Amino acid sequence: MDFHFSVGKKDLIGFVISSLPRFNTLIILKETALRPSEISKRINQTIYRTSTILGELSDKDLIKCINPRAKKGRLYTLTEKGRGILQEINKLTDQKQRSEDIAR
Numbered sequence: 001m002d003f004h005f006s007v008g009k010k011d012l013i014g015f016v017i018s019s020l021p022r023f024n025t026l027i028i029l030k031e032t033a034l035r036p037s038e039i040s041k042r043i044n045q046t047i048y049r050t051s052t053i054l055g056e057l058s059d060k061d062l063i064k065c066i067n068p069r070a071k072k073g074r075l076y077t078l079t080e081k082g083r084g085i086l087q088e089i090n091k092l093t094d095q096k097q098r099s100e101d102i103a104r
Contacts, residue, residue: 009085009088012060012062012085013085013088013089013092015056015060016062016085016089017089019053021043021045021049021050021053022053022056022057023089024042024043025039025043025050025053025054025057025063026057026062026063026078026082026085026086027086028042028043029063029076029077029078029082030078030083030086032077033066033075033076033077034075034076035073035074035075035076036050036051036054036074036076039053039054039076054076057082058076060081061079061081061082062078062079062081062082062085063076063077063078063079063082064076064077064079
């Protein structure tokens with residue numbers, strides 16, 4: 001399924017790349033669904049900060065909890081919108097790299 005961006009695409013990209021822990025969270029959730037404690041270890045943040053990050057990303061519909069009724073062991077994964085944002089960031093990064101290579 002193709003992801004079509006709304007007017008706020010640049011804002012979402014800026015929101016993600018302005019925080020390395022937010023960006024890293026999206027990257028690790030690209031591969032598999034994880035619990036907050038696992039995410040916390042992988043992004044080297046406290047569980048409190050990780051919970052904040054998960055809330056921020058959920059509020060922007062970039063990730064979702066796939067078992068929200070669970071008291072423990074909640075699993076988070078990327079949404080289609082989150083995958084689309086990562087693809088856009090990758091395109092921008094690739095373009096920047098090509099420009100730098102040409103300038104050399």
